[in-house]
Amino acid sequence: MNEILDAKTGLKEALPTVFGYIGIGIAFGVIGHASGFSTLMVVLMSVIIYAGSAQFTTVSMLAAANPIASIVLATFLVNSRMILMSTTIAPFFKKDSTVKNVTIGTLLTDESFALGMNKLNYTKSKLSFSWFNAVNLVAYLTWIFATLIGAGLGNFVSDPKQLGLDFAIVAMFMGLLYLQVISDHSLKLTLQLTVVALTIVLTFISMIILPKNLVIIVVTLVGCGLGVVLKNAFFK
Amino acid sequence: MPSSNEILLTIVLCGVVTWLSRVIPFVLLKYVKLSKGVIEFLSFVPIVIMTTLWFSNLFTVNTGHLPTLNLAYAIATLPTFLVAVITKNLLAIVAIGIVSLAVLRAMGMA
Incomplete structure (x- = not known):
């Protein structure tokens, strides 16, 4: 690229x-x-x-x-x-x-x-x-x-x-x-890796408790929210 | 099986809701400026969505039970990841991914 x-x-x-x-x-x-x-x-x-x-x-x-x-x-x-x-x-x-x-x-x-x-x-x-x-x-x-x-x-x-x-x-x-x-x-590497790891966990849990159609959208919303919280709490 | 007209109506309506999801933000954002908080939230969309699209594809969902791991996919991910680290080239990554899975299947895995 x-x-x-x-x-x-x-x-x-x-x-x-x-x-x-x-x-x-x-x-x-x-x-x-x-x-x-x-x-x-x-x-x-x-x-x-x-x-x-x-x-x-x-x-x-x-x-x-x-x-x-x-x-x-x-x-x-x-x-x-x-x-x-x-x-x-x-x-x-x-x-x-x-x-x-x-x-x-x-x-x-x-x-x-x-x-x-x-x-x-x-x-x-x-x-x-x-x-x-x-x-x-x-x-x-x-x-x-x-x-x-x-x-x-x-x-x-x-x-x-x-x-x-x-x-x-x-x-x-x-x-x-x-x-x-x-x-x-634009985002710190450690923050990105943390968010990726959390998203993997979230996706796994969502696949158990949510209907298939909702997994991606719910994980995306929650994952991005967690990212913002983490960034402001630990990565400032 | 529904009638042709019902199928066509469903296709058009599904097309309209999908199109609106894609287009409305483009039209709105020409007039609305996003707040800093929203921009910060959106800055996580790429990695979160790519992680979900990748990881959820390794499983079959059975709501209420543990998802079933697609073992061949999981194994094929390893050489594919190695190629990603070595080449940093998307075409090579996809090509090796396809070949890895084809080889696994030829060996009787999956």
Whole structure:
């Protein structure tokens, strides 16, 4: 990663995220197809909802004929972390037009958010529309394409996991977390490591006591709150 | 299985709530300045969310019971982490992660 913020650099730097989208996108297509949805509907979910693994929730609830309101609520809850990510990213685009802001927001993902946060460590805390939009577009197009492949493959492949692609997303978030911790000097290293350790504990406890859909948003809210408390109590 | 219209309506509504979650902060923050406390809170979002997204993916959730560890994922994390420390290169990290898991599966783990 470097300090250049043009579209071409964005395309290049988005490459590592592509594997995650391909892995999950294909899996989503296969599962959507296997759950009885037409290729068109499965692809429309990726085009319109565009919510990564949250779409698995949508598909399984739809297939089980849950009421529409509860499906929409579950999808909202799983994706409510987007509010926090958008709020974190938006200040870097304050000078850009509303149209550009809405464009960035519309295609923002966990991956482009994490990549953008990493990029800040190389650019003296600046982001550009062209860089971010390029990253977002790579993500969106790969996601749709992978879904289409998966829905088509559904007839032939029963287990998309054989290739190990499902681990791409886990490896990627671990990698982005590591790179973030070693390169972000705005928070002290000991504080960051403490927050990471606490978040791991919080996540584990939440997985026991909370419904799956609530784990990420609750842990994020509590974890960030604890971070603020720790910072003010011990790391001033 | 619901009808095509019901499916389509659900997709559109899910799309709208997700889109609003993404876009509203961008529009609002053009006009509202965040307080120092909120900015401090948000400065923890990246590491907390990346930790949760990584760690929760290593498990299968069974609410009310202990989550089930995906052993192959946990083992594959080790070489992947090593590559992260050595290369600091995201593409290498992801590639070795995929290969590690494929090798584990080929060996009959998972």
